Structures are given as C-alpha cells and as structure tokens.
Amino acid sequence: MNSNNQSPNTFNLFLLRIYLIYAGFMFTITFLLGTPVVLLALILKYDKLALVVNHYWAYVFFFLVGIRLEVTKQGIVEKKSTYIFCANHFSFLDIAIMPVMPVPFKFVGKVSIAKVPLMGAIFKRFHITVDRAKLRDRYxxxxxxxxxxxxxCSLTIFPEGGIRSGNPPQMESFKEGPFRMAIETGVSLVPVTLADNWHIFPDDGQFFFRRKKCRIVIHEPIDPSKYTMETLKEFQEDVKKIIQQELNRLNS
Known part of the structure; x- marks a missing residue:
C-alpha cells in the first residue's frame, strides 16, 4: 500500500521513524494509565465503562502525539441510541481513531488482534473477534x-474485512456482515470516512508516522428498513459510494 505523498528522503525517513517510536511510546503509556479503569470494568462486569474510557483515550493519545482531529458530523447521532459504524480501512491507525465516535461501541475485528500482548487480551474481552478463515467462527x-x-451496544465494523486496498483512497469491495446485521436488527448504519490515516501511518512496510491533520466524517445514519436481504448488495454499494465519494473529495 502506498500513500500518495512523495517518498521521504533518508534523513526525513529517520525523523519519521523516531516520531513513530515516540507515538508508540505514548500509545503504550496512555494505554497502561487506563488499565486500572479497565480492570475495574472487568471486576464490576460493566463493559461500557471500559468502552467510554477508550473514547477519551483516543482524544488524549492524538493530542499527545500532536495530531489535530477534525471531526465533521453530517447527521445526528444520538448518544443513547445504538448504531453500526462502518469505515474505510487503510491503516492500523484506524483502530485508534474510531473510538472518537459519539457513542461507545464494540469492535468486530480479526482474531489476530487478540494475539497482541496485553492489549490483545483486553480487546478479546471487551470486543468481538473473528477468524475469517473459518466459516463456523464467522457465523x-x-x-x-x-x-x-x-x-x-453499538458496533464498529470495517466492511472491507481488513486492510485490503493496494491503491488508497480507493476501497475494496465490502463484506455483507454489517449490512445483514443492520437489516436483521433494524439498527441504523453510520458510514464513516477516515480521510487521512493512510497518510499518517501508511501500511507500506516503511514503518513511519507522519504529523498531519486527521479528518473524520461521520455521515448521516442510514435507516436499514428501506432495504431487504434481497437488496443487500444495493445497501452495500450505497454505503460504499457515500464513503468513496468523500474520500475522493477530501483527497483530490
């Protein structure tokens, strides 16, 4: 995966990797500072407490690493309502930025995340993991x-099924899961555009972190009642079109 930014020279790449080390350090420190509250949530069996902490953690982390968040809300997301948030997925940074959503949620993410020391155990406890290679596990x-x-309880799902695009900001096809869930439960689905994460922390194997404004667009919630299982593909394409058009506009 390649960012459209010009490749940095050797010295700049060195500085960007130093910045990555700093960002990783701040990620670890802020994560550990929030751990006592997470443990309290475990003891009380009150998952929402940990999810709310995750929301505020995201703002603290991005402030400490010097990245300004610009969140645009195009519709009304009620804090006491339940939603399925669906965002494009070009960078591992997407997992860190999604907690800025207005309501706490559980991630539906790959089981490989659960293998990360400490964070993986907490992720597996409070979120939902999936091994996409196993049909029974997907079900x-x-x-x-x-x-x-x-x-x-709201959910966040990356409908591309992982970081799959080799040509951002162009997305890959969407999986059916979140759209089936929306139709079956009647829960509104909220498209989310993450415009800049693939510039800040690209998934290109170079391991650098770039300081840049991070724009997040929370689109208007979509009532799934106008779709059926027979028009599932139409639902997928409508949501993909909303996000892709915004990606194209913000990256033009």
Missing part, C-alpha cells in the same frame, strides 16, 4: 454481533 461472530446490538 458465531455474526450471532455475537446480533446479540450485542439487541443489548443496545
């Missing part, structure tokens, strides 16, 4: 997602 994850939504 179990789908059912867990439905149960969470029916329990008034």
């Amino acid at each position: 179990a994850t789908y059912k867990k997602g439905i149960e969470a939504l029916k329990s008034n």
Whole structure:
C-alpha cells in the first residue's frame, strides 16, 4: 500500500521513524494509565465503562502525539441510541481513531488482534473477534454481533474485512456482515470516512508516522428498513459510494 505523498528522503525517513517510536511510546503509556479503569470494568462486569474510557483515550493519545482531529458530523447521532459504524480501512491507525465516535461501541475485528500482548487480551474481552478463515467462527461472530446490538451496544465494523486496498483512497469491495446485521436488527448504519490515516501511518512496510491533520466524517445514519436481504448488495454499494465519494473529495 502506498500513500500518495512523495517518498521521504533518508534523513526525513529517520525523523519519521523516531516520531513513530515516540507515538508508540505514548500509545503504550496512555494505554497502561487506563488499565486500572479497565480492570475495574472487568471486576464490576460493566463493559461500557471500559468502552467510554477508550473514547477519551483516543482524544488524549492524538493530542499527545500532536495530531489535530477534525471531526465533521453530517447527521445526528444520538448518544443513547445504538448504531453500526462502518469505515474505510487503510491503516492500523484506524483502530485508534474510531473510538472518537459519539457513542461507545464494540469492535468486530480479526482474531489476530487478540494475539497482541496485553492489549490483545483486553480487546478479546471487551470486543468481538473473528477468524475469517473459518466459516463456523464467522457465523458465531455474526450471532455475537446480533446479540450485542439487541443489548443496545453499538458496533464498529470495517466492511472491507481488513486492510485490503493496494491503491488508497480507493476501497475494496465490502463484506455483507454489517449490512445483514443492520437489516436483521433494524439498527441504523453510520458510514464513516477516515480521510487521512493512510497518510499518517501508511501500511507500506516503511514503518513511519507522519504529523498531519486527521479528518473524520461521520455521515448521516442510514435507516436499514428501506432495504431487504434481497437488496443487500444495493445497501452495500450505497454505503460504499457515500464513503468513496468523500474520500475522493477530501483527497483530490
């Protein structure tokens, strides 16, 4: 995956990697500082507490690494309502930025995240993991997602199914999961455009972190009642079009 930015020279690349080390250090420190509250949530069996901490952690982390967040809300997202947030996925930074959504949520993410020391264990406890290589696991994850939504817990799902695009800001095709969940439960789906994460922390193997404004667009929630399982593809394409048009506009 390549960013459209000009490749940095050797000295600048060195500085960008130093910045990455600093960002990684701040990520670890802020994560550890929030751990006592997360442990309290475990003891009390009150998941929402940990999810709310995750929301505020995102703002603290990006402030400390000097990245300004610019969040644009195109519709009304009620804090007491339940939603499925669907965003483009070009960078591992997407996982860190999504907690700025207006309501706490559970991620539906790949099981490989659960293998990360400490953070992986916490992720697996409070979020929903999926092994996409196993049909039975995909079905179990789908059912867990439905149960969470029916329990008034919002979800965040990257509908591309991972970082798959080799030509950002152009997205890959969407998986059906979040759209089926929306139709089955009647929960509104919110498209989210992450315009700059692939510039800041590209998934290109160079391991650098760039200081840049981070623009997030939270689009108007979509009522799934106008779609059916027979028009599922139309639902997918409508959401993809909303996000892709915004990506194209913000990266033109």
